[in-house]
Amino acid sequence: MSKRNISITILVLLIGGCISRFAFAGDVSLESVSYNLSTNTFTSAGIVTTSPVYQIYAGVQELPGVNLSSGDFISGTGFVKASYFMSAFGPTVLAIEPASGNNIAPIHIKKITGTNFTSSTVVKLQLSGETDITATGVNVVSATEIICDFDITGAKAGKWNVLVTKEGESGSLLTEGFEVKAYSFAANLAINYPNPFDPAREETKVFFRLDKDADTRAYIFTITGDMIWKDNFLSGSNGGRAGENTFTWNGMSAFGEMMSNGVYLLHIVEPSTGRTIAKGKIMVLRRTASVPKKDDIPLAAQIVIAVLLSGALLASGSGNIYRALKKIRKK
Amino acid sequence: MKHRPFRLIFVPISVFWILCFGFCASSPGRDIGYTEDPTKIGIGARPLGMGRAFVAIADQENAVFINPAGLSYTKKWSLSSMYASFLGDVNYITFGFTYPLPLFRNGGVGIGYVGSNVPGIISPTQEGFNYSDYHNNVYLIAASFSPRDDLSFGSALKIFDQGFSGYVNSIGKGYDLDLGVKWDIDKRLGLGLNLQNILPVSMGGKISWPNGDEQSIPAVAKAGLKGLTEDGSILFAVDYDLQINKNLPGTGHIGAEWKFHPNLALRGGLDQNLSAMTGNTATNVSLGIGLEIGSVKFDYAYHPYFDESSNITHYISFTIFGRAPALRKTQTVAPTPEAAPKAIKAATPEAEPKEMVYKVICGPFTQKSKADRTNMDAIRKGLDSVVKEDGPGKWTVQLGVFSLEDNAAKLRDLAGGKGIKSIVITTPK
Numbered sequence: 001m002s003k004r005n006i007s008i009t010i011l012v013l014l015i016g017g018c019i020s021r022f023a024f025a026g027d028v029s030l031e032s033v034s035y036n037l038s039t040n041t042f043t044s045a046g047i048v049t050t051s052p053v054y055q056i057y058a059g060v061q062e063l064p065g066v067n068l069s070s071g072d073f074i075s076g077t078g079f080v081k082a083s084y085f086m087s088a089f090g091p092t093v094l095a096i097e098p099a100s101g102n103n104i105a106p107i108h109i110k111k112i113t114g115t116n117f118t119s120s121t122v123v124k125l126q127l128s129g130e131t132d133i134t135a136t137g138v139n140v141v142s143a144t145e146i147i148c149d150f151d152i153t154g155a156k157a158g159k160w161n162v163l164v165t166k167e168g169e170s171g172s173l174l175t176e177g178f179e180v181k182a183y184s185f186a187a188n189l190a191i192n193y194p195n196p197f198d199p200a201r202e203e204t205k206v207f208f209r210l211d212k213d214a215d216t217r218a219y220i221f222t223i224t225g226d227m228i229w230k231d232n233f234l235s236g237s238n239g240g241r242a243g244e245n246t247f248t249w250n251g252m253s254a255f256g257e258m259m260s261n262g263v264y265l266l267h268i269v270e271p272s273t274g275r276t277i278a279k280g281k282i283m284v285l286r287r288t289a290s291v292p293k294k295d296d297i298p299l300a301a302q303i304v305i306a307v308l309l310s311g312a313l314l315a316s317g318s319g320n321i322y323r324a325l326k327k328i329r330k331k
Numbered sequence: 332m333k334h335r336p337f338r339l340i341f342v343p344i345s346v347f348w349i350l351c352f353g354f355c356a357s358s359p360g361r362d363i364g365y366t367e368d369p370t371k372i373g374i375g376a377r378p379l380g381m382g383r384a385f386v387a388i389a390d391q392e393n394a395v396f397i398n399p400a401g402l403s404y405t406k407k408w409s410l411s412s413m414y415a416s417f418l419g420d421v422n423y424i425t426f427g428f429t430y431p432l433p434l435f436r437n438g439g440v441g442i443g444y445v446g447s448n449v450p451g452i453i454s455p456t457q458e459g460f461n462y463s464d465y466h467n468n469v470y471l472i473a474a475s476f477s478p479r480d481d482l483s484f485g486s487a488l489k490i491f492d493q494g495f496s497g498y499v500n501s502i503g504k505g506y507d508l509d510l511g512v513k514w515d516i517d518k519r520l521g522l523g524l525n526l527q528n529i530l531p532v533s534m535g536g537k538i539s540w541p542n543g544d545e546q547s548i549p550a551v552a553k554a555g556l557k558g559l560t561e562d563g564s565i566l567f568a569v570d571y572d573l574q575i576n577k578n579l580p581g582t583g584h585i586g587a588e589w590k591f592h593p594n595l596a597l598r599g600g601l602d603q604n605l606s607a608m609t610g611n612t613a614t615n616v617s618l619g620i621g622l623e624i625g626s627v628k629f630d631y632a633y634h635p636y637f638d639e640s641s642n643i644t645h646y647i648s649f650t651i652f653g654r655a656p657a658l659r660k661t662q663t664v665a666p667t668p669e670a671a672p673k674a675i676k677a678a679t680p681e682a683e684p685k686e687m688v689y690k691v692i693c694g695p696f697t698q699k700s701k702a703d704r705t706n707m708d709a710i711r712k713g714l715d716s717v718v719k720e721d722g723p724g725k726w727t728v729q730l731g732v733f734s735l736e737d738n739a740a741k742l743r744d745l746a747g748g749k750g751i752k753s754i755v756i757t758t759p760k
Contacts (some may be wrong), residue, residue, distance in 0.1 A: 104455040153455075185460070195454045196499055219607070223421050223447055223467060224371040225636055226605035227613065254607035255579055258548045259540075260366050261503060262493070263449045263465040265420050269639055276641035281452040283463065285501060286544045304552075305510065305529050312615065 002298075013094035045210070091116035092172040093123075093164040103191045103244065106151040106205065109135070112164065117143050125150055125160040125178055133160070149177075153193045154207035154246030157182035190266050190280030197289045199251020199258050206267055207246050208278040216240045216277065218247065222267040227255035228264070232271075251284055259284050262301040269290075355444075356385015365537050365577055366493065366503075366546045369447040369467045370526060373602075374425050376630035376648035378396050384568035386555030387513065387523030392650050395441035397428050398525040398553075402439030402475035402509035405431045407741055408627075408653035415646040418636060422448040426439045432474075437483065443471035454498050461498035470491045473509075473534050479485035483514040489528070491548065493539055505538035505668075506530075516639030519559040519667020527551045555584075556633025564590050574622045595620040604636065613637055619646075625715055626652040693728040695721055702726035 001264040034049045093114040101107035112123060123135035123146060133155060135148035146164075165171025185191070189206035197204040206218070213235045233239025233246060239247055251259050266280035363649035369454045374396035378385035386398045394401030400533070408430045417423040429441035449465040450488035470492070475485030487509040494502030507528040528548040530536030538546045539689035554569040570584040586600030619632040628650040636642040696702040705728045706718045715731040 025602060097651055102457055102459075104460075105457050107457050181454075182457075189453075190457050191460075192452050193455050195452070196495070219637070219639070221464075222367050223417070223449060224367050224369060225418065227607045227637055228605065230607045254610060255605070257365065257577070261501075261540060261544070262367055262467065263452060265418055265449075265641060268639070269371070274638050274640050277641060279420065281449060281465075282500060283454075283465065283495065285495065285499065285542070287542065288544065305526055305687075 019175055029124075031266050036278050055220060088210065091121050091164050091166060092245045093119070093162055093174045093177070096162050096174065096177050099177065100181055101150070101152055102183040103152050103155045103157060103180050104183040104185070104191060106149050107149050109150060111144075112142055112146040112148065112162070114146075114164055114172065115144055116166075117146050117164075122167050122171075123148050123154070123164075124163045124167050125180075126173075127156060127158055127160045130156050132163075151193075152180050153207065155180045155246050156217065156244055188276075188278050190268055190278040192266070192280055196253065196283035196285035199284060200286060200288070203248040203250045204282060204283075204307075205246055205248050206280065207244065208280070209244055210240070210242050210277065212239055212242050213271065214244075214270055217269045217271050219267045219269060220249065220282070221267070223263055223265065228255065228257075228259070230254065249282070261285050342422035346708075363721035365549045366491075367467060368469065368529075368551075369423070369445050370489075371551075372415075372417055372421075372423060372447070372471055374427070374445065375411070376619055376646040377588075377598065377621055378586075378599060379602075379634055379646045380598035380617055380621075380630065380632035381568060381588055382584045382602035382617050384555060384570040384584035384600060386511075386525050386553045386570050387521045387556070388566065388568050388570075389523065389525075389699055390452070390514070392427050392429055394475070394485070395443040395471050395487060396425070396430060398443065398511040398513060399441070399473040399487040399509055400475050400483045400513040400523070400525075400553075402429055402431075402473060402485050403437040403477040403483035403513070405429045405439040405441075409650055410653075411648060411650040415644050417447070417644050418643075420449060421640045422450070426607050427609075431551040439475050439485075440474045441471075442474070442598060443487075445469045445471070447534050452495075452497075452499075463495050463497035463499040465495050466493060471592075475511070483513045485511040485513075485623065488563075493538065494540075501541055503538040503540040505535070505548065506514060507536040519561070521522070521557045521598065523555040523557070524552075524574075525553045526555060539663075544752075545713060549577050564588075564695040579632040582612050586617075594623050596623075598632070600635065606637065608637070625710070628652065696726045696728070697724055699726050702728050704717075732754075 001296075012220060035175035093112060095113045097111045097113075098107070099110070115322045117140045119140055121138065121140060123138060125133040125135075133150050133152060135150055137149045139145075139147040141147060157180050160180055162174040162177035163171055164174075181208045187209060190206055191203045192206045194202065195206055210216070216228075216233045216237070216239055218233070219227055221227050229249065229252075231239070233245070233247075235241075239245045246274055253259060261284055264282045264284065266282055267276050268278040268280075269276055340371060358677065366407040373379040373383045375385075375393040378388075379528055381388075385393065389398035389401030391401075392409040394405065405602075409428070411427045412427045413423075421750070424446045425443060425444065427443040429439055432440050433730060443582075444546075446468045447466065452463045452465060454461045454463060468491070470490040471487045473487035474681035477482055477483040478659045482685060484722045489507050489509060490651075491505045492502070493504075496502075504556045507530050509525060510529055511523070511525045513521060513523045528536060528550045528563040530548075532545065532547050536548055540546070552573045552575055553566055553570060554573070557566065558569040559566050565587060567587040568585070571581055572582045572584070580604035582605065584600065584602055586598065588596050588598045590596045598621065600617045602615045602617050603612045604615065605611075615634065615636050617632055617634040622629065623629075628648075630646075630650070632646040632648075634644045634646065636644065693705055696705070699720075700716045706716050710716050715734075717729050719727050719729060721727050
């Protein structure tokens with residue numbers, strides 16, 4: 001029997017107070033319900049049912065001495081069948097395929113099966129103490145099938161819950177439905193995804209592991225030795241904690257330039273000792289041609305170059321030119 | 332009156348160039364990024380040991396890359412190579428060949444190759460790691476000429492080839508131009524200027540990629556000053572690199588070389604790179620040593636970067652010099668044994684033009700064994716010495732052919748030696 005949290009909003013114009021009452025059709029029972037007077041919202045802590053589709057009847061009872069105005073769904077003091085609530089119930093999730101992935105790159109989910117999927121369905125991976133991983137590229141194939149991607153690069157290894165909700169509302173949970181696996185690689189390696197990446201379109205996520213908590217710095221160098229980007233991470237926080245660490249780089253230098261095609265060298269360094277903890281190589285490759293604008297050599301520089309070229313030309317040939325002119329004059 | 336034609340022609344040609352560049356500047360280009368020119372790392376362990384302060388010095392095997400005007404100062408052909416594992420990640424290798432060529436008085440030509448390669452770049456996927464290699468290579472063709480004894484101009488055409496191979500495949504190609512000038516203020520002070528990658532995008536100064544993307548090659552103005560102490564033993568230099576088309580801070584370079592022995596030199600320098608740490612530049616120390624034996628030269632440079640242990644880079648250069656080209660004029664200025672030392676002393680850098688070449692001869696010897704012994708002593712000292720039979724029972728030893736520019740110290744040593752019978756001063760063709 002699945003259990004779901006729901007939040008139901010009833011359009012009620014309240015002058016004073018009221019008492020809410022719910023009734024359900026079918027194999028449905030209600031664990032508890034609360035009503036927020038300021039937002040006019042009924043919230044159920046849990047509805048227990050064997051069926052993902054059911055009917056709910058809800059209503060308010062007028063308190064003695066309080067006038068309740070009529071609305072679209074509430075009138076008088078009796079129960080009102082509010083069939084529109086059925087669509088307010090979130091989707092359910094039953095299975096996910098594949099059910100595991102390595103934490104070195106995003107994973108494409110071929111199929112999430114469940115019910116009540118709509119275009120506003122949101123899919124997430126959840127693990128206690130970790131930031132939720134929200135699915136991207138969600139494609140609702142049908143009301144019972146979704147295709148999506150999870151960026152699990154650098155995610156903590158373990159069994160994550162799969163949460164499927166309707167946007168802004170509660171939803172259904174597949175407990176420990178997806179396993180994030182720790183891909184084994186050299187300890188002194190930092191990897192990034194996507195690699196290559198196009199800074200005009202995306203960021204790249206860098207992933208590295210530490211043996212123990214430590215203050216760290218991340219440096220990015222050009223292949224000609226300029227340090228174009230850096231970040232500091234405190235011991236114990238993301239970037240400086242034992243285990244998996246991640247950060248993102250948007251391809252912009254500290255000098256405000258978007259980096260061009262090439263390779264950039266990433267070093268994770270322990271600042272107190274200058275020791276290099278991990279290294280990576282980030283590829284930048286633009287996928288489309290850039291936007292037109294004016295040329296790049298300033299006018300002052302062009303004038304200097306022009307004068308120099310003329311000087312060189314004439315210095316080399318002035319003797320010959322002079323002699324040639326002299327001959328012409330003589331003639 | 333004599334210079335009127337020069338001025339008359341100088342003005343219209345300058346205007347032509349300005350209009351040419353001006354036209355290019357007003358034509359639509361692209362909002363492009365700036366690629367990396369691998370020659371920026373530095374070429375030659377000697378310049379790198381001196382903190383890359385070398386624009387005003389560039390005179391021999393490194394001139395092709397650092398300042399093509401310096402090709403006018405080459406007296407012998409040279410073949411050079413350098414290798415380094417830059418920052419521990421970039422395989423960096425260079426080759427250069429220079430040959431003196433008398434174009435407009437002095438001149439020279441050279442070709443060069445700068446290769447930087449980053450192997451084993453990881454592209455992770457769910458299935459595992461995929462690998463690519465990156466290369467950024469430059470091929471250079473350079474030439475120089477000297478309209479005056481103290482002034483030389485040079486230019487280098489640079490052909491760029493960069494891209495990825497392996498899991499990722501994409502190659503970009505392009506070309507650009509360097510323009511260099513060297514001016515000797517006097518025998519001990521000199522200036523150098525190298526305008527690198529000066530072609531605007533609309534004139535072709537760009538890297539073109541298969542998907543239509545175009546990226547500019549950053550233009551840099553490198554200006555330098557060099558100085559030599561009176562005894563010629565210490566050379567110092569200061570350079571400043573100005574980014575022409577990028578809004579980035581300029582970088583400075585300071586270096587010195589102490590030639591404490593005719594064959595040995597110690598070097599040190601301060602070298603600046605851009606640093607995100609300070610938002611401006613960071614200064615790194617560099618050290619180096621040079622050993623020259625005969626026609627072979629070995630240089631080493633130690634260069635840390637940004638106080639990170641794994642960034643320490645060791646540069647190793649190896650150069651072979653050939654013989655000087657054939658000589659046209661010969662003038663014996665010290666035909667008698669007594670006059671020889673005096674003539675050599677007179678042949679100081681202050682007294683003679685830099686292109687003079689000095690042929691130093693010992694002898695004649697009446698016994699070949701004595702000539703051989705002298706010859707061996709000279710070879711041990713690193714001289715390019717040969718024994719010649721001048722006639723029956725008469726041998727001489729030609730200790731070598733020297734130019735003042737690079738062998739002032741050797742000449743002074745020889746001036747105090749024994750057995751020097753004559754000095755022949757010649758000028759190259």
